[in-house]
Amino acid sequence: MRFELTPRTHVSPVMRALAPVAAFITAFLIAGFVIWLMGRSPVAAFDVYVLQPLSDPWALQELLVKATPLALIAIGLSYCFRANLWNIGAEGQYVIGAVLGGWLALKTHGTEAGAWVLPLMLLLGVIGGALYGLIPAFLKTRFGVNEILTSLMLVYVAQLILDYLVRGPWRDPKGFNFPQSVTFDPSATLHPILEGGRVHYGAVFAAIAVLVTAVVLGRTLFGYRLKLTGDAPRAARFAGFSSKATTMAVFAISGGLAGLAGISEVSGQIGQLQPSISPGYGFTAITVAFLGRLNPVGILLAALVVALTFIGGESAQILLKLPLDLTQAFQGILLMCVLAADAMVSYRIRFATRGGGK
């Protein structure tokens, strides 16, 4: 017995929309089964993981905080992935954005520098991320070096650069030799949207990125070019689209957005440079991009869902004493279910018995 796949000629939009819902339900059922195997109540787990965070204003706010960098980075990655370019080094671009933007914050520390500091920092963050993203793009277009590997290797390098800076030259001179920079001045701080809240203006940037991307992908020639480059590279070449230019452009965009996420987190949440400034946002965002099926609105929703699994996962540790690994396993299962559901929508799957031809 074996599978047989045939592309569906017509895919109804309803099915496309329902597929992720079905995937979620399946993922929850599988996770519930695992929890049951561990001798715990799946119902209680669902309540703690999902229902409680969604019915608690504090948790909803934290959801936005956590989803902000994920959405920003994933939106950027969607440009790359649409063009079939696999930038998995967003974590490094995030770090370099934070480093370059943070450099200005440290330079202006203790001076009377005014309101221009923060916008320039954000700009430097974008530039830093974009330039760092352009390294694998350049190596690919110029020398044909595989971008998956160079972008990934550069993540480790970026982390070591940051590590070196905060343990060495950028260490707070009054900080007893602890590996951290000075705390940023108010002029270098990205403020919360609501006084006393935790959601900073990075959330606004994420929202803008979603809107702009929706327009770019749906309404512009560049968006069409991306789709064509990804789906039919030869046709794109015949149409006169330079794949090199496209490669450079999408890496710059995704690197820039990752860099913006980096500097926003550092100036909005952490308030200083330190050896670790990301709990793996750049990698988690890859999951988010796929969960959101590279669609801007989908990515926004996916970022919120993934943020929910983190927050729910912490609650589950506290209230149910369920281990953290379960949350990670669940994220893997969820992503698999969404990918499978997508495939089921696109293809008709039949079981054929042996002897039905090769």
Next chain:
Amino acid sequence: MFSGKVYGALAGAAVLALSAGAAVAQPKDKVKVGFIYVGPVGDHGWSYQHDQGRQAIEKAFPGKVTTTFVESVPEADSERAIEQLARTGHDLIFTTSFGFMEPTLKVAKKYPNIKFEHATGFKRNPNLSTYAAKFHEGRYIIGQIAGKMTKSNTIGYVGAFPIPEVIAGINAFYLGAQSVNPNVKIKIVFANTWYDPAKEGDAAKALLDQGVDMLAQHTDSPAPIQAAEARGKFGFGQASDMERFAPKAQLTAIVDNWSDYYVARTKAVLDGTWKSEDTWGGINAHMVVMSPYKNMPDDVKKLAQETEAAIKSGSLNPFKCPIMGQDGKEIECKGKGALSDEQVLGMNFYVKGIEDKIPQ
């Protein structure tokens, strides 16, 4: 997770002194204690030992105390996890890594009725204590053992990162060795990780290949001491007793013992006597415990026990003045007859006799 756990109970850097206006504490019948760990509880090292302390609390107050932990909390994203504990009815919250300092302070200010304890930091609040342990006391003892027992006259040290805590440990280890063997040499390798067993093992092998026969480590996994065992050399356990991983090689281990402190602080909350304090305990406070001395001749064992007793009684300080820097010049002595706490906690120089440079 890079800066895992720098410690520092810097008396001079307290953000706020004890304030008289702190809420009057009431005795409690039941207490809920929460823990934030930087690593997985199964790391065999840092977080594992804190979790041993958590379990000790549960045993000490049956029926009165419930405990919770959140593991592998990334430092860059820890504020929410700490606040989650604060919001779920915990009365006492321990955050157990240096990187949790700012987030802990933020949450502590927001929840003035909850008691917080931050390990290895230096910022306090009326409801936020700090605590850390003087592991360098133990490192002086193992330095003496290594200095006595080395045949190649070269001892080795696998460090995590060149941060003050690790530098102070290396200096204490080397001073100990020098005190019994003036010509001993030390080789140092930084693994640039707190926790990557294979890489830590490689670092240890590199040292052993270069002629080291006594291996101290300041990374969390048992891989380095295992490497020593496999080569028939000797080593010292870190954070927890690693004898089962290297029964022939482990001479002793410097055990992080948080249990006594955690039980005492929980009791203080139960009794309503909890106050914001700064604790920096060593062998005397039972925060640093030497596991049984084994695999060594009796005279070395006797020396180690005497040194341990001397440190415990306060008659010996590993950083007693004069301390010479690498250039042979004396380091200014800011404490009473020894380097001051600030000097030890912010240490960024090697002592005379170490030929390496601090990588910066």
Next chain:
Amino acid sequence: MTIVEAILLTIVTASTPLLIAALGELVTERSGVLNLGVEGMMAMGAACSFAAAVTFDSTLIGVAAGMLAGTLMAALFALLVLGFAANQTGSGLALTILGLGLSGLIGAPFVGARRDPIAPLDIPILSDIPVVGRLFFEQDLFVYASIVLTVLVGLYLMRTRSGLTLRSIGENHTSANALGLPVWRVRFWAILFGGACAGLAGAYLALVYTRFWSPGMTAGRGWIALALVVFAAWRPGWVLVGAYIFGAATVLQLHAQAAQFGVPSQLLSAVPYLATILALLLLSIRHGRAIGAPGSLGVPFVPDR
């Protein structure tokens, strides 16, 4: 043992898990499937092998369990990318995330347990030859197995009919299908082989290299294995060279520190990664554009397309 011998010995053992995992991935990729889940399969291999070895007190059972775990994870991946023609990059990442999480659940009860070292295989007489003797004839079984595996994979791909079939499918699945070659079946087995190798590499880490289990102990080695396949331009012999170069870079930077050069340790730690990028770059410049990448790599196969 001289220091050169000792260093070479360390390099070989440090490189072996990378080599084993990369060989498996090489076969998978040669069949036209990109599996980014090596890290996850390796983590599962480590956890399951250790759990089984402790439970049954047998290294052999442990190794078998590790390979089985890797194979099962690969089967799940095969279901996604072959059965559902799902995106390979996404599925591979999902596999990594799932594997890291699941391995944590499986390994948790075994934290703190340990295994005795496996005695190196001492081949008499030969191991007494100076310098090369210890290096070549006194290693653990896995080291020999990894070298034999390299040769076998090379022979299989280049010298057998079945290997030719696998390569043609990887080059162009549409024409291979038109020729009546069993695209799905071959890819299925190639994916499983990759999983078994990743599981074996994980078992090596847990049972030989560290001899205890702890969460996240693969520490990114699965990703390095992926890099090696590209580095090697999909040729088994070059995987061996690449694995040893990377192992050497990792080990030598530690020796450079012990030798007291006073260079920032962060810079030295970055050397293996920078060296990989540089090596990739040089290879690409030398071989021109398509350096042996299978033509259909990463493209889902649907007959009518």
